[in-house]
Amino acid sequence: VDIMIPVWAATPSAGIRQAPASDLLSLQGATVALVDDNYDEAFTDELELQLREQYGALVTRLAKPNGSHPSPAALIEQAARCRVAVVGIGM
Amino acid sequence: VLDAVALEKSGIRTVTIVWDTFERAARATARIKGLPGAKFVVTPGRRGAEGVEDQRAKARAAVAEVVRQLLEADPCSPPKTARHAGPSMIETFADSLQIDDYEEAVELFFERGWTDGLPVVLPTRRLVDAMVAGCGRARDESLGPMPPKGGEATIEKLAVNAVMGGCRPEHFPVVLAAIEAMFKPEHNLNGVTQTTHMCVSLAIVNGPIARELKFNSRDGVFGNGFRANGAVGRAIRLAIWNLGGALPGETDKATLSHPGEYTFCIAEEEEDNPWDPLHVERGFAPGSNAVTAFACEAPHSVHCSGVPAEMLYTLTEAVSAHSSNNMLYGGQTLVVLNPLNAEEFARHGWSKNDVRQYLWENARRPLSEILPSIVAHREPVRKAQIEAGRYPFRYDVRNAKTLVPATQRPEDIHIIVAGGRSYFAAVLPGWGAFGGYAATAAIRPPIR
Numbered sequence: 001v002d003i004m005i006p007v008w009a010a011t012p013s014a015g016i017r018q019a020p021a022s023d024l025l026s027l028q029g030a031t032v033a034l035v036d037d038n039y040d041e042a043f044t045d046e047l048e049l050q051l052r053e054q055y056g057a058l059v060t061r062l063a064k065p066n067g068s069h070p071s072p073a074a075l076i077e078q079a080a081r082c083r084v085a086v087v088g089i090g091m
Numbered sequence: 092v093l094d095a096v097a098l099e100k101s102g103i104r105t106v107t108i109v110w111d112t113f114e115r116a117a118r119a120t121a122r123i124k125g126l127p128g129a130k131f132v133v134t135p136g137r138r139g140a141e142g143v144e145d146q147r148a149k150a151r152a153a154v155a156e157v158v159r160q161l162l163e164a165d166p167c168s169p170p171k172t173a174r175h176a177g178p179s180m181i182e183t184f185a186d187s188l189q190i191d192d193y194e195e196a197v198e199l200f201f202e203r204g205w206t207d208g209l210p211v212v213l214p215t216r217r218l219v220d221a222m223v224a225g226c227g228r229a230r231d232e233s234l235g236p237m238p239p240k241g242g243e244a245t246i247e248k249l250a251v252n253a254v255m256g257g258c259r260p261e262h263f264p265v266v267l268a269a270i271e272a273m274f275k276p277e278h279n280l281n282g283v284t285q286t287t288h289m290c291v292s293l294a295i296v297n298g299p300i301a302r303e304l305k306f307n308s309r310d311g312v313f314g315n316g317f318r319a320n321g322a323v324g325r326a327i328r329l330a331i332w333n334l335g336g337a338l339p340g341e342t343d344k345a346t347l348s349h350p351g352e353y354t355f356c357i358a359e360e361e362e363d364n365p366w367d368p369l370h371v372e373r374g375f376a377p378g379s380n381a382v383t384a385f386a387c388e389a390p391h392s393v394h395c396s397g398v399p400a401e402m403l404y405t406l407t408e409a410v411s412a413h414s415s416n417n418m419l420y421g422g423q424t425l426v427v428l429n430p431l432n433a434e435e436f437a438r439h440g441w442s443k444n445d446v447r448q449y450l451w452e453n454a455r456r457p458l459s460e461i462l463p464s465i466v467a468h469r470e471p472v473r474k475a476q477i478e479a480g481r482y483p484f485r486y487d488v489r490n491a492k493t494l495v496p497a498t499q500r501p502e503d504i505h506i507i508v509a510g511g512r513s514y515f516a517a518v519l520p521g522w523g524a525f526g527g528y529a530a531t532a533a534i535r536p537p538i539r
Contacts, residue, residue: 002216003196004187006205006251006333008242024162032161033103035094042143043134046150047108047157055158068282068525070093079094080101084161087094088108089134 024083028056033079035087037067043089051086092117093281096124105129106160108153110136116239116285116342123240123336130160186247187216200255207325207332207353211255222250225260226267226535234267235274238281239342242334244270249330256326256354261304262319264534265382266326269294269356271532272384273327279526283386284337287344288416290386290522291351293425294327295507296358297370298380300534306358309430310511313357313390324356349389357509363430364508365437372443373531380534385505386527387425387519388415395432395516399439402432402516403449409518410454410497410504418456418495420523423503426450427517429510443506451501459491505529 024030032051036044044061051057062079064071071079079085095105107129109117114133121129134153190196196213200206212218223230223246234244242248246267253266273280273292283292296306307317315321337343345352361368370381393409395402410417410424417424428436428446436446498504510517521527 001190001196001213002187003190004214004216004219004247004251004254005185006214006248006255006329008237008248008334027158027161033098040137040146042146043150046147047154050151050154051158054154064094066279066525068286069279070097070281076094076097076101079098080103082103085095085098085103085105086108086157086161087092087098087105088132089110 026055027051027084030057030084031082032057032059033082033085034059034061035071035075035079035085036061036063037087037089038064039067039089047086092120092126092129093124095129096121096126099126099129104161106132106157108132108134108157110134112136112287113344115340116344119336119338119342120239130163132156132160205333206255207329209325209353211329212257214251214254218254219247219250222253222258222260222263223247226250226263228267228535234270237331237334238337239284240336242336244274244330244334248334249326252329252333253322253326256324256329257318257322258326259322262323262326264536265294265296265300265304265319265323266330268380268382268532268534269323269327269384270330272382272530275384275530275532277526277528278384278386278530279528280331282525283522283527284331284335285342285344286522286525287346288522288525289345289347289349289388290416290527291349291355292327292384292386292527293351293519294324294356295369295383295385296323296356296380296534297361297368297375297383298534299378300380301358301361306356308358308360308509309363312360312427312509313517320356320358321354324351324354327356328352328354351389359507360430360509363434363512365433366443366508369505369507370531373529375531375533380536381531382534383529383531385423385425385519385521385529387521390427390517390519393516393518394514395428396514397435399436399441399446402435403446403453406516406518407450407453409516410450411456412518412520413456413460415497415520416523416525417497417520418461420525421497421499421503422523422525423498423505423521423528425505425507425519425521425529427507427509427519429513429516430508431512432516433508434512444501447501447504447506450504451496451498454497454504455494457491458493458495461495462491499524 048059051059092107095107098105111133132153134149228246230247232246237244253263304319306319359368371377375381393405
């Protein structure tokens with residue numbers, strides 16, 4: 001009997017080539033996108049403070065409209081103008 | 092982590108900070124989205140009476156690792172193995188396999204993780220072809236990627252899962268409409284399938300097709316005994332299982348979930364019902380067929396009988412139940428009145444909107460009753476957010492007497508009529524303001 005397969009034929013490894021670390025040796029003066037999902041604001045506040053003061057990063061903080069949903073394209077585009085990004089933390 | 096995937100695609104080195112609760116889900120999502128080397132910093136999720144200082148301390152503990160991973164050259168540690176093997180993805184692009192032994196085929200579906208824990212109808216090519224032909228849509232048309240892992244929900248793959256769930260070809264257009272409704276952005280199926288909350292997407296069938304296909308809308312509507320409800324509901328769940336790969340403890344983080352995760356589909360009773368049915372309220376033509384998806388908890392029984400004042404007394408208590416996500420976060424809720432309840436309301440001159448408005452105005456609790464719950468330890472955080480002008484709040488945390496409504500707006504209380512003519516109604520609380528909202532899609536007529 002010909003039994004049909006219910007799952008998708010995926011090739012997950014044929015994926016995205018991870019971004020290189022570029023030539024950054026430190027975050028001093030580097031632009032960092034901090035995508036804030038609105039969970040645990042105090043955590044994100046402190047992280048931003050540390051990145052700025054301890055590591056000298058130029059942080060752009062972007063708040064997601066809904067922490068349980070991927071960011072809209074416009075927010076990703078804005079984040080992508082920075083050298084590196086930090087996302088999280090709830091989901 | 093989907094943000095990290097999007098940013099890495101743009102060539103931006105990204106570190107994802109994740110609560111330990113979601114670590115496995117995040118790693119699995121990264122792997123399946125083509126980013127197995129995603130960089131994670133794991134931080135303890137909320138525990139106990141956590142305040143602002145605790146959160147700040149966690150951030151200080153995490154920052155060095157965040158910076159190290161932002162600057163490091165190599166991919167991070169490999170993902171952990173899942174507890175449940177789940178639907179195993181095939182390496183070839185074959186769409187079928189040859190098996191001649193019935194018992195062996197049934198067991199194979201369990202071994203490969205191609206079923207939800209119950210046996211299935213074997214999806215023979217003949218049955219699947221009949222399912223595809225009956226819906227009149229192209230075999231390779233895709234409704235979109237199925238959350239959370241994004242397998243393509245093609246007509247053919249959905250047909251395979253519909254056969255497995257026990258559907259006949261005439262049921263298949265209802266399955267497709269339900270999936271289309273769940274794929275609407277306001278339903279946020281990606282979040283619904285992964286949240287720690289116990290909501291599951293319920294499918295509510297409206298229109299003449301419900302009667303034609305013998306959906307149960309009366310006694311025991313959420314129970315067993317009816318092929319249409321059981322098979323359509325299970326087909327949807329199997330599609331999410333096999334195409335979405337929502338695995339308990341891995342991508343599906345539901346703390347407890349509920350039995351509706353096997354099958355969760357009802358029809359509204361439209362004949363013994365004095366009011367407009369749900370899909371008509373939502374803008375679809377009377378006499379048309381539609382499915383509405385709403386992510387909710389299992390039905391909570393509400394003793395509901397007598398005159399409107401008596402019914403509203405218990406309904407109000409149930410809608411504003413302590414500890415539900417509605418009471419804590421707003422969102423939407425579903426009230427199921429039985430036909431006798433609806434008849435009594437109508438006989439006393441109450442429209443459905445009157446009932447809805449009453450519930451919205453009265454299903455409230457003073458903030459002082461909510462604060463001692465889990466929200467209490469977050470109060471300082473919420474206060475700080477309000478002062479900083481951050482995202483909109485449902486109430487003023489500075490006034491303990493504020494009456495907090497169960498939903499943001501009256502229209503977020505959905506009311507349908509179903510069940511036997513008796514003394515009980517049901518409330519099915521939603522996920523809160525995170526999504527799972529009601530979304531409706533038309534059922535395309537099947538080809539006969």
